[in-house]
Amino acid sequence: MLAGTAALVTLAACGAEENTDSSNAAENNSQNETEETNTSNNEPAEDNDAEEPAEENNAADNEETGEETEENNESDESGADASGDTITYESENGPVEVPADPQRVVVLSSYVGDMLALDVPVVGADTWSMDNPVFEEELADTEAVTDEDLEKIIELDPDLIVGLSNIQNVDQLQEIAPTVTFTYGAVDYLDQHIEIGKLVNKEDEARDWVEDFQQRASETGEEIKAEIGEDATVTVFENFDKQLYVFGDNWARGTEILYQEMELGMPESVQEVSESDGFFALSTEVMSEYAGDYIVVSKVADQDNSFQETETYQNIPAVQDGNVIEVDAQSFYFNDATSLDHQLSVFEEEFLSE
Template sequence: MNKSNFIFCVILVLLSVIFVGCSNSERQASGKEQNKKTEPQTRIVSTIHGDIEIPADPKRIVVDAYLPTLLLLGEQPVGATDSDLENVHIQDLIAGIESTGENSVEAILNLTPDLIISADAEKSTFDKLSKIAPTVIIPYETYRDVHEEVRAIGEMLGKGKDAEDWLASFDSNIQKQRDRINEVIDENETVSIFGAFGKDFYLYGDGIYRGGQAIYKQLQLTPPERIKNELIDTGETFKQISYEVLADYAGDYIFLDESKGGSLDKKDNVWVSLDAVKNDHVFYLDLKRFWPYDPIAVLAQAEEVVDMLVAKKKSEK
């Protein structure tokens, strides 16, 4: 083969390789484009108002009550209520989120959402919001546990892996707090959550109120027998009681919420007779920190409760 023929053959081989490479690239690009076209653009969510079709990948979410859960899943809503945005546990995460007041229809409309998530179960609320965008109503107390809430909303938004990753971190952190508390609190020692709200008095269980989930469900602190029987075992998250029977529900440690003008008479015989009061085992809850009940707040509350109990035990040594 002379030199000219050899060069010609080499050029043919190179051209063939280039042609095959281009063909493969075109097929791959075509395949990716085809996959994009075949991926579902919407998903169906079962709600209290029946099946709702929502975007598979919403870009402009407006939310009421579930803002922290969306944030931990990596979603940044375009709008949220004032009460959501005032949550002290998420202040470093909310930059750029617009306020919708307390579900102002006009404010929500101006944000042009493609999905609305709300806890307001009033039929009139759904009727108004669903005219703006697909609306999913998840009523208050639908979820009684961090894992249930994060997984459910993660599944709804196609964020199942993000949900499991966050929960793994949550569980690890909670276990650290349990280990800390087990070093200072005996499992036979009991803990109560009391509340003075306006003129009324309340007990709280392991639900969404006053750190109940953090104290009982996550840290697994022991409630007095009557709180266990009358609230936790029955699924009740709170119970109004008369002041005179406080002693029947008092634990070795008391966490006390005083809000909306409510207060306990600290000189009253009923109060001063409690062992927790005599032993200075009463802890006052900051409503800004213990009224929120979202997953991020629950973790923060668990850490704060343990800090309070550990500090008290150290001071007694």
């Protein structure tokens, strides 16, 4: 996210931009981005289900063989037309005709990892996603673009454009390719993946991933609680632009996994201050009041992390006991399917390494 709340909102949605009223929160930001619209980040809401038409059975009796042919009898969960070339996606702004098998997608916000998890080719992506090391290999040939790069997007010849509802130049983008936008927070982070699945005609695959992820996260959570104790608490801190933050259960940085899926404990003090905005800005002097038995530090490498050298920080029991897990903020700003898989593996390794 950018300075203050903007940055956090951006980072929160992994590219999503939100306006929060928290005085110290970042202005921009899965998976919560700190500068651009990010992660996460991940707030439950009503799901915009795509229309699911009844299955069409095109099998015809073969009089010569008595066998039935089943060509084109697969149901299109999102409303595929007879040719199968396009489907109708019921977006929050109304129905949109989109490719049934998109091959050149431009993603202008935080949904790159959802596309990658569904094996959908991404030819253009937002800069926050391009900086996520988890995506580095798969985005090696992908161009960094913004909603202002209209000529560049035209050159990429996309067959589908996806972004947040606050992106600019939507009318111009719609002239380039079918454009679908999502309001950040309209659905929770898992339902968002399912919505992406509907959009790219892979709803079944998306639902399968969600079910598998929840099972894996739950099982890992049970193992972790057996290791650290059922009542152990965890706090997620991050320093951005010389401001320290603590996060609730739906602001990326792995919070959805820790608190929602694994059901690890959150200190009551953190619950109280993060309930409204999902995060809370605080000073180093009061860190100990919000520190759990375990601390996760979402660390931004190029930021001032000198707070970790202060006596106040060093005297926190979790720090003295060595119960601090440092994670790369660039890969934890997001809460898309690909990033969540990565974050789960990190937590599994860090909590269960001993």
